Amino acid sequence: MAPAQRGGTGTNQEAVRRHNLGTLLRHVHDLGEISRAELTGRMGLNRSTIAGLVTELDSLGLIEHALPATGRRTAGRPSAGVRIRDDGPYVVAVDLGVDKAEVARVGLGGKVWERAGAPIPQETEAWQVGATVAALIRQVVAVSPADAPLIGIGIAVPALVRRNDGLVRHAPNLGWHDVSFGSIVLAALSLDVPIALGNDADLGALAEHRRGAAVGMDDVIYISGNVGVGAGVITNGVRLEGAAGYAGEVGHLCFDPDGERCHCGSNGCWETVVGAHAIAEAIRCPADQVARLGEVLEDVTVPLRELRPVARDLGRGLAAVVNAFNPRVVILGGYFRPLFRLMGTEVTSGLAERALRPAYDSVRLALPGLGSDSVLLGAAEMAMEPVFVDPVASLGTAVTDAPARIAG
């Protein structure tokens, strides 16, 4: 995004410089390490400008100098490089599911430091969930370096999140309507720090697109297969948001009009036949153990006959996604990851059964490049976004004594 062109010349030059600082930082963040020559090429700026930007980002503790890269052979003298400082400023990422919450402290470059998790009991009120999440945040922040700035918090929720303000408009499987969950968490932490909320599948797509299985691809869908099912859609390289940010709610596409009641109020939504509860039922995992379904499935190493129908229905439903969006790749996240790993043949044949041939021919089903961390890392990327827009301003709003400030 270009900086604002209005205002006096001085302000404008300052805006350009901050924009360039953020853009350079994003390149280093995306790649981990990059030579100055590559930065010069990618950013279209001359070497002395790059050198100035590097010096400033170094002094801000965001990047550090690296030896000339030896991996890639190019003509001429190898160019000195820069490397992301993954032990400096950080964010806290939250992957809030229907039955559990995972929290991590994440440094620049997507480095995961501490993690913490907890189950979310059914019928829990939003403020109680907020208290649980705040406690997990405290855990991971408590052990962070005392002088590392906390840039912000990013929370992934299985919900329709309003783009303007991050309000959780509707989380069918949590039973939430119009919940300002970000404010609840900040209140529980007694902390004033930038906080951002996003839909879980959208954030899974963001992370897989930036550093997972879909780097460099333009038409990408990430499906989050948990208690609920949703899609994060990237089309022509850009997130498909829709009018208010709610696009991608494919879990509520009608799969069988005579099917089971869904938490959304309709019948026979796709997620009622392929969501966590349907998978658990297929393998006779008790309902109160659904939060452990991931571990159960990870332990399975051979295809299970019992999973065939749900795998087939996963593929059939994916056909709707493929017919509607014509993606190049569909990444299967959440419980769909082990399901696809175990039952890939059934999933693919279900897809072939209902997808239009040309759309089927142009798509590939794939496992997440980031394992089970796509959504969590997407929440981290969202929380880091301000530092790539304006590092100076972002560090200005960061909390520098977070461990002391939020100590229980």
Place this chain on the structure above:
Amino acid sequence: MAPAQRGGTGTNQEAVRRHNLGTLLRHVHDLGEISRAELTGRMGLNRSTIAGLVTELDSLGLIEHALPATGRRTAGRPSAGVRIRDDGPYVVAVDLGVDKAEVARVGLGGKVWERAGAPIPQETEAWQVGATVAALIRQVVAVSPADAPLIGIGIAVPALVRRNDGLVRHAPNLGWHDVSFGSIVLAALSLDVPIALGNDADLGALAEHRRGAAVGMDDVIYISGNVGVGAGVITNGVRLEGAAGYAGEVGHLCFDPDGERCHCGSNGCWETVVGAHAIAEAIRCPADQVARLGEVLEDVTVPLRELRPVARDLGRGLAAVVNAFNPRVVILGGYFRPLFRLMGTEVTSGLAERALRPAYDSVRLALPGLGSDSVLLGAAEMAMEPVFVDPVASLGTAVTDAPARIAG
């Protein structure tokens, strides 16, 4: 789109000039008439540059001078205006349906001159359909002014059209696979002129977005409800194409897994319950009269009980579209236009039944602003596209003696 920045300075300046010529022409084409002051503001160019461009476009026969606009009061002296020349260069637009073809000669500004149409008998081969279309094109071109240049031909097809080359990959209801329909039509005409193919719903969306019910809106869906059903999706102001151009095939979303066989090979696709044959059956219109269904429905002026189930199913299926894409407006084209006009309450309640509330709250169902011509005018817009990229080059490839050249 900015002109290419490479090449020598002379070439570059020429490219910039042609880009500006095309851009100015598009403004006049979109609005019909516009003052020079408005052009100066919209294009960010000074008055003398605008004057030069106007003079050149005038000499090319694309626009003409207009009196100062009196309709709008602005401060200062009224600015002289320019008006599109709708009687000069033209395109031929083809709306090819499963059971009929409509062809029109369309001037700049979207002015429809002559029209012609013919039924397409069932089980017709692609080359026979091509011959029928070519005959209709001859009819409308035969009566065009002898000196008016034919810029190109645009054809809307109810099919998955490959973006790269316009190949018809799959037209389920025509039974076509990998048909190079553009070449077939040109061969039948013995004419070498630019020809472009597009999906019918995509072109309906294009025309409604440019000069219909969705001008200035960013998240728009046009649904073509004919023998088949498809969606043209505009998201964030840009057409959603997908990896190869096939996005929007919502007619083949599963509506009832136990439903009727669809021409695509699956069962219970949405179009089997709301397509032309389902509507015809509901009102006991004989199967061989389906091509006249539009006229039959236009004659109905009061809601019909017989149409309630199909209207309800239209709304229920639209819920999938709304949940998946979160559009601001859904425009109901084809036979859905009279169906929505007659049975709006049932359609809306079917939508409310299955759409997620926040997505439902942000969408509006609407009739096409262009009546039954959305797809036809979208085909015209597609064919005109080159003249807005580079008017000089486009006129260079135009056919200037078309009536004589293609006279049977």
